């Protein structure tokens with residue numbers, strides 16, 4: 300049991316890791332997973348663990364600035380991206396990150412966004428009631444400086460009227476959040492489904 304992480308929270312993160320792994324969205328040690336805890340705390344995966352084989356020992360707690368509660372442990376290298384989503388969206392309760400083939404390949408072939416339009420699955424997103432809607436998914440150049448990357452994400456959010464609950468890092472992976480883990484997983488599945496459709500459609504051209 301990780302200190303300071305309720306058992307149901309640890310179980311939800313472990314189960315999410317297995318589910319992402321079953322879809323082949325977290326190869327090797329890719330991906331990271333977190334859940335917001337009360338009082339400005341976040342339970343998050345430690346860096347370098349396989350997300351399909353997590354146990355409670357592979358989790359730890361950080362604050363909303365990414366500072367570890369347990370100083371000897373190293374949180375996900377991308378912790379600041381999770382913290383950025385929690386700080387910006389008070390309703391966000393869980394954040395997921397994965398590296399699928401579809402999001403990796405597509406993001407290398409596009410500019411600064413991917414438009415998802417005319418998909419029935421768009422209705423999985425808040426406020427969208429019809430396939431005639433669209434989601435404009437921001438795409439950012441990848442950056443090993445995660446604080447700088449988070450600053451770029453925030454600058455784009457500031458410029459957007461409608462902020463979708465996700466974005467893509469070029470050649471790297473996707474970030475998605477939801478009010479809880481179930482909601483984040485549903486959004487991730489919906490986005491990945493549509494990205495896979497785009498991937499096949501473009502490959503067939």
Ligand SMILES: CSCCC(=O)C(=O)COP(=O)(O)O
Nearest residue numbers: 328329330331346347375376
């Ligand atoms: C081998 S994957 C490279 C790092 C990465 O992109 C990732 O998602 C996993 O990093 P973490 O520090 O969270 O394990």
Ligand SMILES: [Zn+2]
Nearest residue numbers: 329330471472
């Ligand atoms: Zn990653």
